[in-house]
Amino acid sequence: xxxxxxxxxxxxxxxxxxxxxxxxxxxxxxxxxxxxxxxxxxxxxxxxxxxxxxxxxxxxxxxxxxxxxxxxxxxxxxxxxxxxxxxxxxxxxxxxxxxxxxxxxxxxxxxxxxxxxxxxxxxxxxxxxxxxxxxxxxxxxxxxxxxxxxxxxxxxxx
Amino acid sequence: xxxxxxxxxxxxxxxxxxxxxxxxxxxxxxxxxxxxxxxxxxxxxxxxxxxxxxxxxxxxxxxxxxxxxxxxxxxxxxxxxxxxxxxxxxxxxxxxxxxxxxxxxxxxxxxxxxxxxxxxxxxxxxxxxxxxxxxxxxxxxxxxxxxxxxxxxxxxxx
DNA sequence: AGGTCTCCGATCAAATTGGTCGGATAAAAT
DNA sequence: ATTTTATCCGACCAATTTGATCGGAGACCT
Numbered sequence: 557x558x559x560x561x562x563x564x565x566x567x568x569x570x571x572x573x574x575x576x577x578x579x580x581x582x583x584x585x586x587x588x589x590x591x592x593x594x595x596x597x598x599x600x601x602x603x604x605x606x607x608x609x610x611x612x613x614x615x616x617x618x619x620x621x622x623x624x625x626x627x628x629x630x631x632x633x634x635x636x637x638x639x640x641x642x643x644x645x646x647x648x649x650x651x652x653x654x655x656x657x658x659x660x661x662x663x664x665x666x667x668x669x670x671x672x673x674x675x676x677x678x679x680x681x682x683x684x685x686x687x688x689x690x691x692x693x694x695x696x697x698x699x700x701x702x703x704x705x706x707x708x709x710x711x712x713x714x
Numbered sequence: 715x716x717x718x719x720x721x722x723x724x725x726x727x728x729x730x731x732x733x734x735x736x737x738x739x740x741x742x743x744x745x746x747x748x749x750x751x752x753x754x755x756x757x758x759x760x761x762x763x764x765x766x767x768x769x770x771x772x773x774x775x776x777x778x779x780x781x782x783x784x785x786x787x788x789x790x791x792x793x794x795x796x797x798x799x800x801x802x803x804x805x806x807x808x809x810x811x812x813x814x815x816x817x818x819x820x821x822x823x824x825x826x827x828x829x830x831x832x833x834x835x836x837x838x839x840x841x842x843x844x845x846x847x848x849x850x851x852x853x854x855x856x857x858x859x860x861x862x863x864x865x866x867x868x869x870x871x872x
Numbered sequence: 873a874g875g876t877c878t879c880c881g882a883t884c885a886a887a888t889t890g891g892t893c894g895g896a897t898a899a900a901a902t
Numbered sequence: 903a904t905t906t907t908a909t910c911c912g913a914c915c916a917a918t919t920t921g922a923t924c925g926g927a928g929a930c931c932t
Contacts, residue, residue, distance in 0.1 A: 557718075557719070557722070557800050557801070557803075557804035557805060557806070557807035557808075558716055558718075558800075558807045558808065558809060558840065559807075559808065559809060559810065559811065560715075560716075560809045560810060561715070561919095561920070561921090562920080562921065563920080563921080564715070565810065565829070568829045568833075569823070569827070569828055569829055572828045572829055572832075573828060576828075589877090589878075590878085590879085591878095596826060597823045597826050597827075597828075598822045598823045598826060599822075599823060600921085600922060600923085602922070602923060602924080603921070603922055603923085605878095605879070605880080606880090606881095606922090608879090609879070609880060609881090612879085612880095619878090619879065619880095620878085620879090620929090620930095621877090621878055621879055621880095621928060621929045621930075622876090622877065622878060622879090622928080622929040622930030622931075623876065623877045623878070623929085623930055623931055623932095624877085624878090624930075624931080625877075625878050625879075625929075625930075626878080626879095627879095638836070642715050642716075643715070645715075646715035647715060648715070649715035649716045650715075650716065650717065651716060651717060651718045652717065652718060652723065653717065664756045664757075665727070665755045665756045665757060668754060668755050668756060669727070669755075670727055670730045670731060670734075670755075670852070671723070671726045671727055671730055671852060674730075674847075674851060674852040674854070675726075675852075677847075678796070678843060678844065678847065681843050682716065682840060682843065685836060685839050685840065685843075686836065689832075689835075689836065693832060694828075694829060694832040694833075696832070719888095719889070719890090720889080720890065720891095721889080721890080747908090747909070747910095748909080748910085749909090758890085758891060758892085760891070760892060760893080761890070761891055761892085763909095763910070763911080764891090764911090764912090766910090767910075767911060767912085770910090770911095777909095777910065777911090778898090778899090778909090778910090779897060779898045779899070779908090779909055779910055779911095780897075780898040780899030780900075780907090780908070780909060780910090781898085781899055781900055781901095781906095781907060781908045781909070782899075782900080782908085782909090783898075783899075783908075783909050783910075784909080784910095785910095
C-alpha cells in the first residue's frame with residue numbers, strides 16, 4: 557500500500573548517485589552513463605535507461621549522446637524536489653485521481669463521495685512533504701563513498 | 715503514483731457512512747448491511763463485502779449475521795485511524811517494503827541502496843499523518859444527510 | 873568517413889488489483 | 903421446532919497496471 561514503483565526507486569537512486577558524483581567533495585564532476593549506475597546498484601540497464609529518458613524529457617537531467625556520453629543534473633540538486641522526480645517518472649501523484657482529473661466521468665461515485673473532502677488534507681500534506689525534500693537532502697544520507705578513481709581514502713568498506 | 719487502491723477507497727467510504735449513521739445526530743443507530751452502502755455509493759456489492767470482511771477480521775467493524783444483519787463500528791470512531799483501516803485492507807503500508815520486511819532477500823539493491831536512509835523520514839511522516847487522522851475526522855466532511863427513514867428534513871436532494 | 877557507443881521509442885511478459893461466484897451460517901417467521 | 907430467507911464468508915477468474923526487453927536512430931571519437 558502506497559508503495560513507490562520500482563521505476564521511481566531506480567530514478568531516485570540514480571539521481572542521488574549522479575548528484576553525489578557531480579557535487580561530492582572527493583570525486584570529480586564527470587558525466588555518468590546508464591551502465592555505471594545500473595551496475596553499481598544492481599538494476600536492469602534498459603529499465604533504468606527508460607527512467608532517465610523520462611527525467612531528461614522533463615528537464616531534470618541533461619542527456620549527452622555519443623561515446624563518453626551520459627547524464628548529468630540539469631539544475632542544482634537543491635532545486636530538484638522528490639515530487640518533481642516522481643511526477644516526471646510516473647505522472648501526477650496523489651492518493652486519488654479525482655483531485656487533478658479533467659474528465660469527471662472516470663469515478664462513478666464522484667457525486668456521492670463522502671471521503672473526497674476530508675482526504676484532500678492528506679493529499680496536500682503528502683504532496684507538500686515530497687515537494688519540500690530535494691535530492692540534495694538525500695545526499696547527506698549516503699554513508700559510504702562510492703567510487704574513488706584517483707586518491708584513496710581510508711578503508712571504507714565497499 | 716501513490717494512489718490509494720479502490721478497495722481502500724471503498725473501505726473508507728463505508729466506514730464514513732457507517733459512522734455517520736451510527737453516531738450522526740439525526741439518524742438512529744442501526745445496523746447497516748452491505749447492499750445499502752453499495753447502492754448508496756455505486757460500488758460493486760461483492761467487492762465491498764470482501765473489504766468489510768477484512769475490516770471485521772481486524773476488529774474495526776463488528777459483523778452480524780442473518781436477516782436484519784450487517785455491520786457496525788466495533789469501537790469509537792475517534793479511535794479508528796486511517797492507517798489502521800488501510801493496513802487492514804491492503805497490508806502494511808509504506809513507500810518501500812524494506813522498512814518492515816523480515817526477509818531481506820527481496821530487494822536486490824538493499825546493500826547498495828542510497829535512498830533507504832533519507833526516505834525513511836518521508837515514510838515516517840506519511841505514516842504519522844495517516845495515523846493521526848481518524849474516521850471521526852472524516853465525519854465532519856459529510857455535507858448531506860444520507861437517508862432519513864422516520865422523519866423528513868427539508869428537501870435534501872438524493 | 874567508419875566504427876562504436878549512447879540515447880530513444882515501440883513491443884512483450886509478469887504481477888497486482890478489480891471483480892465475480894457458490895457455499896456456509898445465523899436469525900426470523902411459520 | 904423446522905423451514906425459509908437473507909446475510910456473511912472464502913475461493914476462483916478476468917483486467918489493468920507495472921516491469922522488463924528488443925531493435926533502431928543519432929552523435930561523438932578515431
